[in-house]
Amino acid sequence: MSATRRLVYTLGAIWLVLAVIGSFVIAILPFPPGAASNVAGSVTDTIRLLTWAAWPVFSLTIIGVIGAVLVRRSDPDAAAAPARELRGNPRLASTWIGVVGAVVLALAIVGTITLGNDDAAQALGLGGRTISGDNGNVIGGALDEGGYLPVQVIAQQWQFTYRYPTLGGFESAHLVLPNNTNVQFHITSLDVTHSFWLIALGVKGDAVPLHDNVFLATTQQLGTYRSVCGELCGLWHGAMDDNSMQVVSAGDFDTWVAQEKVLDAPIMKYLPPYSTTYVPDPAAYGS
Amino acid sequence: MTVNGKTMSSIDPTTAAHSFAVPGLGVNVPLLGVDDNAPAGATNTVVFSFKVPASGIFHWQCFVPCAAGTLYGLGGPMQTLGFMDGQIEVGS
Numbered sequence: 001m002s003a004t005r006r007l008v009y010t011l012g013a014i015w016l017v018l019a020v021i022g023s024f025v026i027a028i029l030p031f032p033p034g035a036a037s038n039v040a041g042s043v044t045d046t047i048r049l050l051t052w053a054a055w056p057v058f059s060l061t062i063i064g065v066i067g068a069v070l071v072r073r074s075d076p077d078a079a080a081a082p083a084r085e086l087r088g089n090p091r092l093a094s095t096w097i098g099v100v101g102a103v104v105l106a107l108a109i110v111g112t113i114t115l116g117n118d119d120a121a122q123a124l125g126l127g128g129r130t131i132s133g134d135n136g137n138v139i140g141g142a143l144d145e146g147g148y149l150p151v152q153v154i155a156q157q158w159q160f161t162y163r164y165p166t167l168g169g170f171e172s173a174h175l176v177l178p179n180n181t182n183v184q185f186h187i188t189s190l191d192v193t194h195s196f197w198l199i200a201l202g203v204k205g206d207a208v209p210l211h212d213n214v215f216l217a218t219t220q221q222l223g224t225y226r227s228v229c230g231e232l233c234g235l236w237h238g239a240m241d242d243n244s245m246q247v248v249s250a251g252d253f254d255t256w257v258a259q260e261k262v263l264d265a266p267i268m269k270y271l272p273p274y275s276t277t278y279v280p281d282p283a284a285y286g287s
Numbered sequence: 288m289t290v291n292g293k294t295m296s297s298i299d300p301t302t303a304a305h306s307f308a309v310p311g312l313g314v315n316v317p318l319l320g321v322d323d324n325a326p327a328g329a330t331n332t333v334v335f336s337f338k339v340p341a342s343g344i345f346h347w348q349c350f351v352p353c354a355a356g357t358l359y360g361l362g363g364p365m366q367t368l369g370f371m372d373g374q375i376e377v378g379s
Contacts, residue, residue: 157361158348159310173310191352191361235366239310239346266297280352280359 004071015063019056026052033202036225036247038218040202148184148216151177154278155187155194155207158236160227165274167257170264175227175245178253179219187213190280195230198245204230212276219247288335290319303351309375311345312337318351342379348372 031048035041152163154171163171175198177183187196187205194207200223205215225247229240248256264271272278288295297317304320314337321329349371352360364370 156350157365158346159308159350173313173315191359235368236346236348236372270297270300280361 003074007067007070007074011063011067015056015060018059018063022055022059023052026055033200034221036219036221036223037201037203038220039216040200041220043202148182149178150184150186151175152186152188152274152276153196153205153207154190155196155229155233155240156190157192157234158229158239160194160196160229160240160242163274164257168261168268169271169274170257170260170268171271172260172264175242176253176256177219177245177247178250179222179247181250182216182218185215185217186276187215188277190278192233193231194233194240196227197230198225198227200225201247206231210277210279222247222249288316288333290333291331295319305349305353305371306351307347308350309345309347311343312339314347315350339377342377345375345377346372347375 026048029048031044031051033040033043035044150165152165153175154161154163159173160175161171161173162175163169185196185203185205187207188211189207189209191209193209195204196207197204198217201217201219203215203217205213207213223246224243225245226241226243227245228242229237231237233240290298298319300317302319303317305318306315307318308315316333316335318333319331321331349365352365353371354360354363354365357363357365365372
């Protein structure tokens, strides 16, 4: 057995071990954003799957580069031969182009169908943005007729506020959600375009003036999470960063709602009626 | 808070000319505008207090779109540092 062949076998064995160990490590690594919601869970699973699929290819590439360097160093003429064989090989080239083209085409078709059917994720119970989701047909109780807790996210320069239309329509500067609940976010803006990004829950939706952007997610983990604006929206864009968003137990949520209602009682008469969008009227303010 | 010495807990938002808000501290105080028929130079004095939980730099701003003549009243001074927004530095 030649030294080069022995090296190839050795590197091949190393790659195999790396690929197997890497696959196990990737299976247990805590990838972001986590599993705080069904949307976050599906995002995490996708990242894990793609990393798992890419790792053998990545490690093989690195091993190949290392092998080429070692071969080149041990015998400077050896590396030139395989390169000449590869050059101008129509069968290899057409196979390469054909396989890559088929993979890209298949992914493009799947992606196009998914984009065209924006509610595919909801049909699979994965949550996410929806176009045909109802726009808040409130029928009483905390949940709407679809079994979702509607929460309106109102963006303005430079703060998010949150309104709970099925709980009396009060508005809070803090977002608190009950655990194990289907939440229907209605995201809108009073001024410029913002983006509501609830990182750990995998929720990210543009807040566009005069537009009701609906996003579905199911809470799955208690905790305190961070929400930020994901769209450059002006001078204090960076200030739209809140580390106090909470997912709490049903009992704690009820307690919080009761407290907020008491706090908001003096100003409820001034709040405009709940609407999926609002039109600011600066002329209405005091002199 | 008191407005010209009179205790108030809320005001009609259509009478607010500005607001003094520090989102990071949970402070949001509407500032009552002077009456349209008030003489030139008339002012309202609003007094309020709050406790600062920690040292740091906090962003303050007016949340009432008070920049007349700009889109939705949100341009001009609403977008200029030192006019309707700024920073509060809280020392230790």
